[in-house]
Structure formats: C-alpha cells, structure tokens
Amino acid sequence: MTEHPRLGSTVLGYPRIGPDRELKRAVERYWRRESSADELRATAVELRRAARAEMTGLGSVPGNTFSFYDQMLDAALAVGAVPPRFAEFAAGDPLDLMFTMARGAEGVPALEMTKWFDTNYHYLVPELSPDTRFRAWLRTALDDFREALADGVVTRPVLIGPVTFLLLSKSTVPGFAPLDLLDDLLPVYAQLLGELAEAGAEWVQLDEPAFAADRTPAEFDALHRAYAHLGGLSVRPALLVAGYFGAFGPALPVLASTPVEGVALDLVAGTDDVAAAAGLTGLRDKTLLAGVVEGRNVWRTDPDTALSRAAMLLGSAGRVEIATSCSLLHVPYDAARETALPDELQERLAFAREKVAEVILLGRALAGEDVAGELAAARAVAGRPARRDDRVRARLDALGPDHYRRPAGDVRAKAQQVALTLPPVPTTTIGSFPQTGAIRSDRAAFRAGRIDAAEYERRMRAEIARVVRLQEEIGLDVLVHGEPERNDMVQYFAEHLDGFATTEHGWVQSYGSRCVRPPILHSDVSRPEPITVGWSTYAQSLTDRPMKAMLTGPVTILAWSFVRDDQPLSDTARQVGLALRDEVRDLEAAGLPIIQVDEPALRELLPLRAAAQPAYSAWATDAFRLVTGGVADTTQVHTHLCYSEFGDVVGAIDALDADVTTVEAARSRMEVLDVLGAGVPRGLGPGVYDVHSPEVADEAQIGALLRAALDRIGPDRLWANPDCGLKTRGEPEVVATLRNLVAAAAGVRSGSSG
Ligand code: GLN
Ligand code: ZN
Secondary structure: OOOOOOOOOEOOOOOOOOOOOHHHHHHHHHHOOOOOHHHHHHHHHHHHHHHHHHOOOOOEOEEOOOOOOOHHHHHHHHOOOOOHHHHHHOOOOHHHHHHHHHHOEOOEOOOOEEEOOOOOOEEEOOEEOOOOOOOOOOOHHHHHHHHHHHOOOOOEEEEEOHHHHHHHOEEOOOOOOHHHHHHHHHHHHHHHHHHHHHHOOOEEEEEOHHHHOOOOHHHHHHHHHHHHHHHOOOOOOEEEEEOOOOOOOOHHHHHHOOOOOEEEEEOOOOOHHHHHHHOOHHHOOOEEEEEEEOOOOOEOOOHHHHHHHHHHOHHHOOEEEEEEOOOHHHOOOOHHHOOOOOHHHHOOEOOHHHHHHHHHHHHHHHOOOOOHHHHHHHHHHHOOOOOOOHHHHHHHHOOOHHHHOOOOHHHHHHHHHHHHOOOOOOEOOOOEOOOOHHHHHHHHHHHOOOOOHHHHHHHHHHHHHHHHHHHHHHOOOOEOOEOOOOOOOOHHHHHHOEEEEOOOOOOEEEEOOEEEOOOEEEEEEEOOOOOOHHHHHHHHHOOOOOEEEEEEOHHHHHHOOEOOOOOOHHHHHHHHHHHHHHHHHHHHHOOOOEEEEEOOOOOOOOOOOHHHHHHHHHHHHHHHHHHHOOOOOOOEEEEEEOOOOOHHHHHHHHHHOOOEEEEOOHHHOOOHHHHHHHHOOOEEEEEOOOOOOOOOOOHHHHHHHHHHHHHHHOOOOEOEEOOOOOOOOOHHHHHHHHHHHHHHHHHHHHHHHO
C-alpha cells in the first residue's frame, strides 16, 4: 500500500532560456542597464508560464526549474551561502547579488565555474568554510510554487539535494570538507520543505546526481543521514530523490532504507538499478520514476525498450511512473521548428516539447490505456535507421595497429629538430587570433548571400595575411593562420563533414546567458573534400617560418555535439577520426610541417565511475591516434587541452602521444607541470598568458612563469604559449602580451644557456 499522493508521469526539469533565447536577451539588456529589474522579472514570469503550459498533460509538473543564471547559485542563495567578499552586495536587490556572484565586480572575483558532471553545462561552485552560517534565505522555490498555484498548477518544486550541494561546493579552507556542514544544512532544508508544504506542495524533488559517481562510505552515510532526517519531519511534502547521469548503484539501498516516498532512476544509463531494486524491500511502498526518455540527447524514444524497462520495476515498487532520465535543460525546445532539415532526419528528433509528449504517451501506456496506434507510430520513427556508409565501414575494418602508431617519441624529436630548426623554448599560439567585428560581419554577409564565395575567400585571405605578418613582426617561432573562417571550433568541422546536421533554433544553455547550438551527428561520418588545407597552405605560402595547421579532435567534436545512440561512442569516434586522418594526410602532403589537433574536451567525457574510465581512455586516445598516426617522423603533432584539471587524465594525455602538448596553466602558476612533467615525457607548453583576462601580462610576469616551468621540466621540451585561443580577446592587448611573451622567452633562453 502506498499512502503518499500519486506522482504521475513527469520530466525532471525543463529548459529555461526560452525558445528564442528570450532569457539571454533580457538578462544582457539588464546588464547593459537598458532595462529595469522589474522588466527582467516580468520576462521571467512569462517564460515560466510558457514552460508550464508546455508541460500540460504530465502527471506532475516540475517547479523551480527556472533560473536567471544557474541552479547551483540559486541553491547557494536559498541557504544563505554567500561568501564574505559579496557581503556588501547582500543589502541591495538579490538579483544584483546573484549576478555579482556569477560575474564578479571590480576587485571582487566571481565564484568559480565548472562543468556540470559530464555535460557541457557549467555551474557556479558555492564556497563554504567552517564559518559558513546557513539560513533559509531566498525563497525562489516558494515564490515559484505560489506563482504556479495562482495559475492553477500544483508544481513539484525541484531543489538541489543537500548532499550533492555540499559535495559540489568547494572549501575555502585547506583540509576542511564541506560535507562536515551537513548537520548545519539540514535544518535549513527542513524549514524550506515545511514552508513549501504549508503553501500546498504535495511533492518536492531533491536532485542527488553526485551519486552517479563513485562515493565513499562517509558520503553514503551522509546520504542516509540526510534523508532519514528530512523523511522524519512531521510537516513536509512527499520527497522524491532524483539520480541522473548514471545509475544510483550503491546509493539505491541507502535511499531504500530511508522514509522518502519516491526515487527517480536514470534507466537510459542502463538497467543496473532495475536489477538492484528487485532485491530491496524498502522500495515496496515507494514510487519509482523510470527515467526511460533520454533527457540529454535529441532522439525519439523507442517505446518498446522504454516500456519494458519501466515494466521491469513494477514488482519492486508501490508504484512506477514514466520520466525523463534527467532534466531537459540539456536539449533544445522544439524539433518541429527545424524545417530546414531533411524530413528523414527531422522525424527522428525529439527536443523538450516532443519529449514531454513521449513521457505522456508512455505514461498512458504503462497505466494500461489503449494507445496502440500512437505507440505504433512512435515505434516506426524510432526504428528509422541512420544512413550507413559502407565505404567508411570497410576502411575502418581494414585498419591495423600500425595505423595508430608512430615511432618512439625521441626518434621523432630528433627528426623534427633537424626539419624545423627551432630555438629552445619555442614560442607559438594556440590557433585563433582575435575575431574582430569585421571578420564576424564578413562571415554573416557570406551566409546571407550578400557576398559571394570568391569575395569571402579574398577577405579571409587578407585577414590571414595580416595575422601572419603580425606574428612575424612580433617574432613568434611557430605561426598559425588565425582561424578567421571558423565560427566555432566544432560547428565549423560539423558543417564540412558528412553525417552532421546543424539546427536553426537548437539552442541550449552552456552557462549564464551563454547558449550553444550543438551540431547533430546523425549518420556515418566522412569528409567529402579537404576542409582546412586551402587556408593553411595559403598561410604557409606567406612565410618561411613553420606554419601550424589546426584541427579539432574527435573527442571534442563528439563532446560538443548531439551524438548517435544506435552504436557505441567509440565507433562514432573512429569514424570522425578517420575523416580527420584524411585531412591530416592532405595537410602534410601540402607541406604543413606542424599539425595541431585540439582536444579540450578530453577530460569532460571521462566517465563518472572509475570502472568505466580505462575503456574510455582507450577509445578516446585511439581515435586521436588514428587522426595523427599516419604522419612522417618529421611532422610535428601538437595537441591542446584546457578547461579542466588534468590529474585524472594524465595517462590518457600521454597515450595521445603528441609531440607537443599545450595546456591551460597560467592561473595555477605552472602547478600542472607537477603531474604532466613526468607523465607526458615529450614537448610541453604550459600556458603563460591567461586569455580569460584582458590584462596585459608583462615580460617579468611571463618570465617568472617560464622559469617556474624550467625548474620543473628543463629547457629541452618547454614551449612558450598562451593558455588557449585568442579569439575572444582584443587585438591591442594580444599584440602587447605576445611581444612580452617573445621577449620573456628570449630572456629565458639566454639565461639558461649562459
Ligand atoms: N585552436 C582553438 C583556438 O585557438 C582552440 C580553442 C580551445 O581550446 N577551446 O581557438
Ligand atoms: Zn583552449
């Protein structure tokens, strides 16, 4: 017998940026002081109302899925976790405090931002210390609940769960673990839950995705204490604890033994939790949400697989309802608007709107309603196969181990020394130069047909020539063409490879007001013709110095696209790798002596559980080596990594076997070399110029960083370069800093030889 209120089919969350990025526009207008806080709030009311309308028909509509910036920041503000440096802003409009914590202010650095699990969404990292005093502060969730209620909708407020909140926070005091604050935090959650119950909330969803990763016994214990405590409250809504981005695994028995009324399982990630649930008597009186509609990819759901997975739970729980595997935050709004796509692709797509309809249909089917006709229609589109390219498959089948291998690194280093004649501590950049307004408007004019291909090519070549001259004049050793022709490092390749599509309206939030439009990798991948060879060859023709050609690697292309789910990611990665291998071979044949393959997302796709990591590292590095494994010893392969801590992937970075690896390092003051120095025994270019800051680093600063690097790895394999591409920076600061970088490298050279 289940005594709690019925939950009904549902989604774990909904996009909030608006179908046409209304939130981005409104927020940025407010930042530019072109609108008032009231106007911004009015836009938010409309967006929330529209989202609720889209979710009509679900058994339970999630609430509090809106955020002006980020849900973790909202959680910090809900429990009053405002670091002392923002105290002076706490007296004003909370909206301004929130934006200041997100973006910083003069002399007040913002909260750190980092990737949300293995997605391309970024959250703000709450800062906690032993001095943090939690209190129920912003009532965003309560206000949202009341707003919906006034519209006649009893929502299910969604909050970040207390354990995940603490586990994702960072300590500002060495040796202190935020989880130690659990007992202080729980009363605040209790108060917020009590207020929601009094306002009429029947259910509240508490997200605990931190348990999709490996956890310690102390952390499982914290999970138990948290939900034993919250479950024991006398005034509270029914509690739904949601896991996503993977199975709950060992956390499931822990939750089963607490008084919570519901548990949401990610069944797209696998059926491990289904088998485990069968043995847990604690689940018998709970509601289980079967997360069978994928929340973070764009494909139609196969109704048979989904229903059979959900049905497997039936004997284990008091009730089973259909849900998405995670929040729909990670998919765009409406696939029906993508009318420019070929029909056979468009029909296979489900964005948020279509996924809501799928959840409703599957919910009706699970409840025993006769929906055979609708299920048959759903089955027909979901079963439509991707386009196969037998030539690509045959080429991949014919590959042997030699296609992935190069001779030993020291043999290559000698050959390259002779071929390239570079000085010690060579200077270079990561690829892009500032994307000026003129370049962007040229690209837009070409897209809109206002200038023809010949004129576009002439303008881009002029920019390349300008950037090459500039680099020669600055005195850099290894030059780049500057990437003016690229809108985005992944989209550019997606547009030039077969097997990808790009959308018109498929925006998803990356962080704050920044949105991206990921390409859709839908079929077998191949390269119809050379992509970058013309630009790089032209650039090399202008100079005697070595030109470095620039490609985006297979892992990064997959990480920042929606990918096929009908074959293992490793197979898709090999197809992309093979297409890029063709490009590398053509670049080499055209005389480019150095080729860089960027893999900034290598760390991002690393599986959350350790057991799955070795297999990932193996296929990810294989895909990279397929790209680069065919070149001569004299051709120097570079790779570039950024946006992350590299400690967990040193082995994979080494296995890429690049001749030179450039990494983000300026903010960590070369500490990254402590792990990479020994782990990656070839060329290393720790960034000595923080491209996220508009400040001009002076020669002394850069020199100090280079000497710190020299102390760690010596002069023979050290490179001097910025942290990342320069496309977001202004030209004057770039020129000034690169001059200082060249001077600092020269200083270090004479110092280390004399
Ligand atoms: N080559 C790219 C650039 O310079 C690399 C960007 C990145 O690492 N994110 O822009
Ligand atoms: Zn980078």
